[in-house]
Amino acid sequence: RALVQRASVRGQILDALRTALVTGELTPGAVYSAPALGERFGVSATPVREAMQQLALEGAVEVVPNRGFRVVERGARELAELAEVRALIEVPVMLRLARTVSVERWAELRPLAEATVRAASSGCRATYAESDRSFHRAVLAFCGNEQLVQLADDLHRRAQWPLVGPVRVSGRGQADLLADAAEHMALLDALIARDLDVVRSLVGEHFAGAR
Incomplete structure (x- = not known):
């Protein structure tokens, strides 16, 4: 005990x-x-x-x-490197899942996507960070590869640590968090619609601005 x-x-x-x-x-x-x-x-x-x-x-x-x-002190270069590695792992998986996962299963993730919007609205970076990772984990979990999901989650967590310098929501205000959360909603809509071109464009933009 x-x-x-x-x-x-x-x-x-x-x-x-x-x-x-x-x-x-x-x-x-x-x-x-x-x-x-x-x-x-x-x-x-x-x-x-x-x-x-x-x-x-x-x-x-x-x-x-x-x-x-x-x-540990991190700079913009490390953040960009983390975003690149995350994209190399997650983007191909998401595109494959977009072709194979049913509309009904994607729809099950709607509450998680909506939770990221509520978390962003709160302006609390810690609350948003957890809901952000929860959504990404749920998407990747459809691939059935637990090692990949864990690796991607570890990288995602590292990408959420603040950069060197004064922290004002780590350089991201509420508007940035809301924009990030809106991309989750748009991505889920595209996955449900099986619009691969939009999925490819959205995930590329999401990781380009990942933080």
């Missing part, structure tokens, strides 16, 4: 830290100690340290011996 409880705390802290990364509360380049973060979250340093080690594996932070963890 103790192990289960510890894993639960670690999972909650990991979620909280991921949210803090997306919103920019954890500043790129800054070093954070596990004890200090533990005090902030009202827990011991152990689950924080374990969560930060997971983030280190994901490339979000790097270990600074005897000090803690430094949030």
Whole structure:
């Protein structure tokens, strides 16, 4: 029971830290100690340290011996590279699925697409980030390749971390989030209509402006 409880705390802290990364509360380049973060979250340093080690594996932070963890600084070039890799993985899959998945199954994703619009309307980057990934995961899940879905989701999460510099919704305002969410709705409409030309155009534009 103790192990289960510890894993639960670690999972909650990991979620909280991921949210803090997306919103920019954890500043790129800054070093954070596990004890200090533990005090902030009202827990011991152990689950924080374990969560930060997971983030280190994901490339979000790097270990600074005897000090803690430094949030990785990212620039526009890395963001563009992530968008390119995501496009190489997701675009061909989406085009294949557009030819094979039934209209009824695509229609099942309507609530997820609408959820991204509501999340964008809230202006909360963390809320939008989660709904954005949920929609993309659901689309890719139709391919039946769990490894591909996980890889794409990991890349997507990395693309949501803020760039170096002052964070104002990480450089994206509510209008940008709404535009991104609108592309989800348009993409789903095109998939339901089996309009491959529109699907190809939309996914290309989506990843060109991916963030």
